[in-house]
Amino acid sequence: MTTATATDALTVRGLCKSFGGRAVLSGFDLDVAPGEVVALLGANGSGKSTALKCTVGLVRPDRGRVGVFGTDLLDGSRTADRARTRVAMVFQQIHLVRRRSALDNVCAGALGRLPLHRSWTPLAFPRELREEAMACLDRVGLADRAHERVAALSGGQQQRVALARALCQRAEVLLADEPVSALDPSAAERVMSVMADLARTESIAVAAVLHQPELARRHADRLVGLRGGRIAFAGAADEVTQEQMSSLYVVNEGVHS
Numbered sequence: 001m002t003t004a005t006a007t008d009a010l011t012v013r014g015l016c017k018s019f020g021g022r023a024v025l026s027g028f029d030l031d032v033a034p035g036e037v038v039a040l041l042g043a044n045g046s047g048k049s050t051a052l053k054c055t056v057g058l059v060r061p062d063r064g065r066v067g068v069f070g071t072d073l074l075d076g077s078r079t080a081d082r083a084r085t086r087v088a089m090v091f092q093q094i095h096l097v098r099r100r101s102a103l104d105n106v107c108a109g110a111l112g113r114l115p116l117h118r119s120w121t122p123l124a125f126p127r128e129l130r131e132e133a134m135a136c137l138d139r140v141g142l143a144d145r146a147h148e149r150v151a152a153l154s155g156g157q158q159q160r161v162a163l164a165r166a167l168c169q170r171a172e173v174l175l176a177d178e179p180v181s182a183l184d185p186s187a188a189e190r191v192m193s194v195m196a197d198l199a200r201t202e203s204i205a206v207a208a209v210l211h212q213p214e215l216a217r218r219h220a221d222r223l224v225g226l227r228g229g230r231i232a233f234a235g236a237a238d239e240v241t242q243e244q245m246s247s248l249y250v251v252n253e254g255v256h257s
């Protein structure tokens with residue numbers, strides 16, 4: 001059992017989830033500190049996405065606890081809802097409004113923290129917010145594309161817009177589900193570099209599901225391996241052995257794919 005420290009941004013304990021009586025997650029634990037990048041690795045069907053979705057509340061776990069800076073995220077309270085706004089999620093299939101500009105999409109990241117008494121339309125985003133969004137785009141190297149429609153950007157650029165949107169949300173925890181799986185190697189490298197740089201410079205706690213072990217080793221501080229819904233290993237990126245890594249991808253009768 002892992003022990004949470006006062007500095008952890010994200011603390012996950014004992015998550016369990018079954019679908020149709022079949023256990024897909026059995027006792028998942030995770031701690032991520034501000035500024036730290038943790039990569040979740042594992043074969044298809046090992047439970048990585050379910051672990052992230054349970055963590056953010058998109059899937060209700062059967063058991064377990066999720067804490068964000070000490071607040072229980074799953075207890076259904078208003079405090080939990082507020083704590084959830086500190087968490088952003090980035091997916092493989094990029095959830096941006098394709099016909100809107102990159103800048104509008106980034107501004108939309110702030111909707112959760114804007115006053116609720118007026119409904120914001122892209123034209124009404126306040127000037128300060130547009131400036132902040134522009135600074136976020138600049139942080140991911142896309143200030144010069146701010147006014148282009150998202151549909152006109154490449155997959156890697158769109159994923160960087162998604163990261164800028166998380167920045168504009170002022171997220172302190174970022175969960176990324178296969179953020180680079182659809183990208184070519186050089187775009188994947190760039191997106192991971194940007195994500196790791198944001199983690200370190202903005203003190204964001206990042207947990208990312210990755211399918212590329214070497215990319216994970218290069219950009220993550222720690223690696224967590226999942227096999228058949230259980231943690232197979234967890235350790236510093238430079239200490240996890242090649243054998244441990246390879247063991248995740250061995251065809252195994254216990255793994256659901």
Ligand SMILES: Nc1ncnc2c1ncn2[C@@H]1O[C@H](COP(=O)(O)OP(=O)(O)OP(=O)(O)O)[C@@H](O)[C@H]1O
Nearest residue numbers: 019024042043044045046047048049050051256257
């Ligand atoms: N909503 C659902 N209903 C039923 N089964 C599900 C559901 N979501 C996930 N599963 C099953 O849970 C298991 C784990 O799925 P999950 O998507 O978490 O794995 P993963 O490690 O992320 O896989 P991949 O690398 O292929 O994305 C799989 O066998 C999957 O079919």
